[in-house]
Amino acid sequence: MLYLCDNLALLNAVKRWVGEGGKTTLVGAPDAEILLEAIEKLRKRTTAGAATCLVKVKAHRGEPANEEADIQADKAISGKDVPTEWHNRTNRVVFTWQEPQGKGGTVSYEDPKSTWNSGVQKAIRRGSAEEEVRKHRDRVTGAWNKSANKDDKSM
Numbered sequence: 495m496l497y498l499c500d501n502l503a504l505l506n507a508v509k510r511w512v513g514e515g516g517k518t519t520l521v522g523a524p525d526a527e528i529l530l531e532a533i534e535k536l537r538k539r540t541t542a543g544a545a546t547c548l549v550k551v552k553a554h555r556g557e558p559a560n561e562e563a564d565i566q567a568d569k570a571i572s573g574k575d576v577p578t579e580w581h582n583r584t585n586r587v588v589f590t591w592q593e594p595q596g597k598g599g600t601v602s603y604e605d606p607k608s609t610w611n612s613g614v615q616k617a618i619r620r621g622s623a624e625e626e627v628r629k630h631r632d633r634v635t636g637a638w639n640k641s642a643n644k645d646d647k648s649m
Contacts, residue, residue: 495539495546500553500560503611508533508548591617 499505507529539546551557587610592603608614 495544497546497548498551498557498559498563499548500551500557502550502613503608505548505550508536589614589617591621593617 536546551560553560588607589610590605590607591614593606594601595604606613606617
């Protein structure tokens with residue numbers, strides 16, 4: 495089985511409980527009720543020795559299987575007999591940040607969104623570092639401008 499997924503956090507969560515993962519229980523895990531059935535099926539496959547590959551694919555990049563999965567997921571949760579926990583929004587905080595994407599010598603920005611994870615932490619660290627660089631640059635260029643203005647006035 496080849497499982498394509500655009501959610502790295504989900505793949506990491508599943509990997510902890512399937513096969514040789516260190517976690518043996520879902521107690522206290524977020525989304526445990528959702529993961530339980532999928533993890534049990536994957537665990538049975540790996541225990542039986544069935545070839546099972548979990549692959550991360552980029553979301554919304556035209557990967558045909560991923561795009562079709564998104565369409566099917568939207569259809570599945572829009573049914574009238576679907577429990578509300580599958581389609582109601584949660585109270586989790588969702589972070590949005592700008593991330594530069596270089597393509598063909600030009601830089602564009604995309605706005606990733608995620609609940610708290612290592613990608614959000616990395617974006618916060620990067621943003622803090624960029625702000626410190628801006629402060630230092632402004633301080634240095636400000637001092638240089640003052641010095642240049644003094645030189646101009648003394649002439």
